[in-house]
Amino acid sequence: MxxxxxxxxxxxDPRGASLLMPDSRTKRRNAAEGRFKIYGILAIxxxxxxxxxxxxxxxxxxxxxxxxxxxxxxxxxxxxKLDKKGNRDLxxxxxxxxxxxxxxxxxxxxxxxxxxxxxxxxxPKAMAELLSKDAAAQLRNHVLANPELIGxxxxxxxxxxxxxxxxxxxxxxxxxxxxDKNINAEQLDLVDALIADGxxxxxxxxxxxxxxxxxxxxxxxxxxxxxxLGSFAMMLVVLVLALPIGVAASIYLEExxxxxxxxxxxxxxxxNLAAVPSIVFGILGLAVFINYMHLPNSAPLVGGLVLTLMTxxxxxxxxxxxxxxxxxxIRDAALGVGxxxxxxxxxxxxxxxxxxxxxxxxxxxxxxxxxxAPLLLIGMVGFIASNPPESxxxxxxxxxxxxxxxxxxxxxxxxxxxxxxxxxGIIILLVFLxxxxxxxxxxxxxxxxxx
Amino acid sequence: xGIILTTSTVVPLVVFIALLxxxxxxxxxxxxxxxxxxxxxxxxxxxxxxxxxAVMSVTVPALLxxxIWLLVQPMFVQSSVMxxxxxxxxxxxxxxxxxxxxxxxxxxxxxxxVQAGVMTSAEATDLTATDGLRMxxxxxxxxxxxxxxxxxxxxxxxxxxxxxxxxxxxNLVVVLLALAGVLLALRESHAEFRARNRVELxxxxxxxxxxxxxxxxxxxxxxxxxxxxxxxxxxxxxTDFFFGSSWAPNFRGDSDLSILPLLWGTLYISLIALxxxxxxxLFAAIYLSEYxxxxxxxxxxxxxxxxxxxxxxxxxxxxxxxxxxFLVQVFGRxxxxxxxxxxxxxxxxxxxxxxVMGIMLIPFVSSLSDDIINAVPQSLRDGxxxxxxxxxxxxxxxxxxxxxxxxxxxxxLAASRAIGETMIVVLGAGAIARVSAxxxxxxxxxxxxxVSQLTGDSDFASPETLVAFALGLTLFVLTLxxxxxxxxxxxxxxxxxx
Numbered sequence: 003m004x005x006x007x008x009x010x011x012x013x014x015d016p017r018g019a020s021l022l023m024p025d026s027r028t029k030r031r032n033a034a035e036g037r038f039k040i041y042g043i044l045a046i047x048x049x050x051x052x053x054x055x056x057x058x059x060x061x062x063x064x065x066x067x068x069x070x071x072x073x074x075x076x077x078x079x080x081x082x083k084l085d086k087k088g089n090r091d092l093x094x095x096x097x098x099x100x101x102x103x104x105x106x107x108x109x110x111x112x113x114x115x116x117x118x119x120x121x122x123x124x125x126p127k128a129m130a131e132l133l134s135k136d137a138a139a140q141l142r143n144h145v146l147a148n149p150e151l152i153g154x155x156x157x158x159x160x161x162x163x164x165x166x167x168x169x170x171x172x173x174x175x176x177x178x179x180x181x182d183k184n185i186n187a188e189q190l191d192l193v194d195a196l197i198a199d200g201x202x203x204x205x206x207x208x209x210x211x212x213x214x215x216x217x218x219x220x221x222x223x224x225x226x227x228x229x230x231l232g233s234f235a236m237m238l239v240v241l242v243l244a245l246p247i248g249v250a251a252s253i254y255l256e257e258x259x260x261x262x263x264x265x266x267x268x269x270x271x272x273x274n275l276a277a278v279p280s281i282v283f284g285i286l287g288l289a290v291f292i293n294y295m296h297l298p299n300s301a302p303l304v305g306g307l308v309l310t311l312m313t314x315x316x317x318x319x320x321x322x323x324x325x326x327x328x329x330x331x332i333r334d335a336a337l338g339v340g341x342x343x344x345x346x347x348x349x350x351x352x353x354x355x356x357x358x359x360x361x362x363x364x365x366x367x368x369x370x371x372x373x374x375a376p377l378l379l380i381g382m383v384g385f386i387a388s389n390p391p392e393s394x395x396x397x398x399x400x401x402x403x404x405x406x407x408x409x410x411x412x413x414x415x416x417x418x419x420x421x422x423x424x425x426x427g428i429i430i431l432l433v434f435l436x437x438x439x440x441x442x443x444x445x446x447x448x449x450x451x452x453x
Numbered sequence: 454x455g456i457i458l459t460t461s462t463v464v465p466l467v468v469f470i471a472l473l474x475x476x477x478x479x480x481x482x483x484x485x486x487x488x489x490x491x492x493x494x495x496x497x498x499x500x501x502x503x504x505x506x507a508v509m510s511v512t513v514p515a516l517l518x519x520x521i522w523l524l525v526q527p528m529f530v531q532s533s534v535m536x537x538x539x540x541x542x543x544x545x546x547x548x549x550x551x552x553x554x555x556x557x558x559x560x561x562x563x564x565x566x567v568q569a570g571v572m573t574s575a576e577a578t579d580l581t582a583t584d585g586l587r588m589x590x591x592x593x594x595x596x597x598x599x600x601x602x603x604x605x606x607x608x609x610x611x612x613x614x615x616x617x618x619x620x621x622x623x624n625l626v627v628v629l630l631a632l633a634g635v636l637l638a639l640r641e642s643h644a645e646f647r648a649r650n651r652v653e654l655x656x657x658x659x660x661x662x663x664x665x666x667x668x669x670x671x672x673x674x675x676x677x678x679x680x681x682x683x684x685x686x687x688x689x690x691x692t693d694f695f696f697g698s699s700w701a702p703n704f705r706g707d708s709d710l711s712i713l714p715l716l717w718g719t720l721y722i723s724l725i726a727l728x729x730x731x732x733x734x735l736f737a738a739i740y741l742s743e744y745x746x747x748x749x750x751x752x753x754x755x756x757x758x759x760x761x762x763x764x765x766x767x768x769x770x771x772x773x774x775x776x777x778x779f780l781v782q783v784f785g786r787x788x789x790x791x792x793x794x795x796x797x798x799x800x801x802x803x804x805x806x807x808x809v810m811g812i813m814l815i816p817f818v819s820s821l822s823d824d825i826i827n828a829v830p831q832s833l834r835d836g837x838x839x840x841x842x843x844x845x846x847x848x849x850x851x852x853x854x855x856x857x858x859x860x861x862x863x864x865x866l867a868a869s870r871a872i873g874e875t876m877i878v879v880l881g882a883g884a885i886a887r888v889s890a891x892x893x894x895x896x897x898x899x900x901x902x903x904v905s906q907l908t909g910d911s912d913f914a915s916p917e918t919l920v921a922f923a924l925g926l927t928l929f930v931l932t933l934x935x936x937x938x939x940x941x942x943x944x945x946x947x948x949x950x951x
Contacts, residue, residue, distance in 0.1 A: 035843045037845075042740025042743075050753070052760065053757070056767070246663075268665065282674060285925040286670075289681065296527060372763075374769075375765070379908065425770070
């Protein structure tokens with residue numbers, strides 16, 4: 003029993019310290035441990051901080067676009083100016099261009115200023131400069147829609163120009179306008195007086211969401227609506243083409259394809275296509291669909307075709323994953339009761355995989371919705387998408403923009419008023435993306451089966 | 454029937470085929486059933502398969518013919534009409550292609566006029582007077598770029614004539630094919646016919662067709678860029694493209710078109726992006742997979758991945774309007790700036806684009822590395838802990854070396870993403886091609902030059918436009934090479950632990 007050490011005897015410690023007291027090396031190692039952990043937390047913190055900064059920037063700079071400054075004026079629609087023959091014939095009224103309406107509006111502005119008792123050195127013409135260049139067109143469209151109004155005075159809310167709007171939103175200040183030809187200090191005085199009077203105010207601007215784009219000189223009238231329709235048309239094309247083709251390709255590769263070199267080539271191709279830069283798909287679209295097939299430039303159909311090719315790998319990869327997750331017992335059971343291979347796939351495997359396929363498709367569509375680079379090459383930028391398409395065929399074939407391309411277009415313009423529009427456009431785009439991803443997550447939660 | 458044969462649009466034709474297919478389905482099914490006296494047990498296949506067989510034999514050949522015709526006829530007509538245009542009909546400074554566009558427009562205008570009932574089809578064919586035609590067409594809403602001379606009018610009439618004949622021939626062929634299909638299917642529909650096998654064979658062919666679209670796309674990408682690249686090298690020396698030193702496109706000709714300055718900008722920006730993304734992404738992945746509890750992981754990981762779902766145009770705008778001006782505030786502006794230095798003049802710079810691209814790549818690096826670190830077997834960690842190593846020592850000396858090949862693969866994939874990224878650099882990097890080491894200067898990249906050479910009115914016969922295809926091909930080869938390498942490394946690494 004001599005080999006049992008005496009428990010009372012002190013344990014020889016080579017470093018001469020107690021177990022309860024960490025020595026310097028242990029301390030160093032523990033500090034390194036702590037530091038390492040902090041690096042990790044910092045990295046995640048930086049990532050999340052970037053996300054927050056991005057979202058904060060988007061929201062703080064974009065929400066302004068949903069508000070617009072309007073001025074309420076009562077415009078007398080003089081019959082002798084707008085409908086000389088007095089027969090309320092629309093064709094005759096249409097002949098009066100926006101120039102015919104401008105004097106009416108200057109007069110209305112002057113009357114407004116006089117009525118409010120505002121003392122200003124400005125001439126009526128300089129007063130009317132506060133209105134948007136779009137205001138006369140606004141009035142004209144209203145009159146054309148309601149010709150019976152001619153002869154009476156209508157109270158109407160007109161867009162003010164972007165400088166006035168910027169003044170109310172804090173983008174334009176009295177210091178910043180010293181070199182600005184479009185507005186001067188007297189005009190801002192008038193604006194202040196009109197705000198005090200209550201006739202000039204900021205309110206929610208539905209036209210930004212539903213309206214059309216406007217030319218460089220009229221940022222206050224620019225809207226996202228037509229570009230949104232262009233995006234919808236493209237998504238329609240992508241959905242109609244990419245979903246069936248993607249599902250068919252996945253079914254073949256997952257269920258029927260023999261293991262040989264041709265299948266290998268197809269698989270390698272698909273995984274490589276998923277990593278090809280999107281701009282290369284744009285070059286493909288330009289060379290094949292526009293230069294070779296002579297499909298119309300800037301048409302959402304072409305955009306949709308290009309995005310289809312881009313989205314296909316995503317859809318194929320997710321569809322194959324959900325086909326793979328259906329257990330082989332389902333197939334075996336179907337074959338066992340006499341179904342053919344094709345029947346077992348189409349009647350049993352495919353319905354069970356459908357939620358997963360749908361989820362993957364929605365995520366692919368969301369990806370395609372935000373893609374910009376290929377659209378630049380097939381010409382969906384650089385013009386003003388001003389008229390909403392009148393039919394589905396026109397929506398597919400007529401030149402249009404798309405949401406991300408419209409944002410790019412605004413970001414390229416010189417007037418800072420368009421930047422606010424671009425950020426606002428991003429908010430609309432992100433709302434769509436969030437909605438689509440939320441639907442995908444809900445579908446997955448609701449229908450996905452774990453075998 | 455008449456409208457189906459003379460129409461130029463395909464809609465009535467497709468409707469006709471669809472109706473015929475529907476009729477074929479009903480008739481073939483009924484015929485198969487009557488062949489056994491209404492006893493479906495004696496049929497080889499389920500009755501509906503006889504119907505589907507009819508649908509297939511109506512639609513597949515007819516639609517295939519229609520598709521091929523739609524592709525071939527415009528090319529054929531275009532080339533034969535182009536031969537008709539004499540050289541003197543092409544005005545100075547214009548090209549045959551531009552004249553052809555007018556010819557097409559004029560032909561469309563005549564078509565519109567006939568359709569609106571302003572002139573009869575015969576009048577449109579025999580029209581010879583060119584005076585006032587342009588004005589008259591403008592009233593009909595057809596704008597013609599150049600003047601209409603007799604040659605163009607004749608070409609337009611020939612174009613219209615050939616298209617009309619082509620449409621009638623096409624419609625005739627398609628209708629006959631569809632009818633033949635339905636008759637054949639009806640004749641086949643009897644009890645012994647193996648309808649299911651036929652239908653399944655057809656479906657399988659469709660599936661194969663869909664799967665091979667991937668190969669077709671790749672071929673399309675490579676060929677479309679290759680042909681134009683060859684055209685480019687015919688017009689421009691390849692030595693200048695690969696080994697020249699400057700990029701100065703000049704649309705009056707005599708441009709310097711070298712890829713090297715663009716490649717430098719691309720690689721420099723990608724390097725900065727990776728310097729941002731790799732440490733942050735890697736440490737985030739390590740923390741999430743080794744330290745974080747399930748709750749932290751379940752919230753932080755999806756939040757980080759939101760960064761990957763944000764469209765790149767958003768990052769581009771963020772670079773141009775937020776990060777760029779912020780950097781100018783820090784590094785520029787002289788005394789008014791934060792540092793009191795004046796090193797940066799504009800918001801667009803290599804650093805601007807690189808930083809923002811780095812943010813975009815964080816989730817890319819982190820989720821790939823996360824997968825790879827998770828794939829390292831637990832036994833390696835347990836062995837290390839058993840020897841008394843702390844967690845960070847285990848990670849640094851055991852887990853990371855084991856995961857290194859996979860992480861390298863992830864970084865390569867991120868690099869390929871960075872090289873091909875377009876919107877951030879278009880908005881954030883600038884447009885000046887230069888080779889400089891200063892990250893605060895604006896430089897340009899391959900993708901931005903592709904966009905700028907191909908947007909707007911491009912003349913596809915000038916080297917300044919065609920160079921975009923050579924750039925695209927280089928980009929494609931570069932990213933493809935990186936991807937293949939990365940996938941090879943990752944796959945090899947995965948096998949190691951399986």
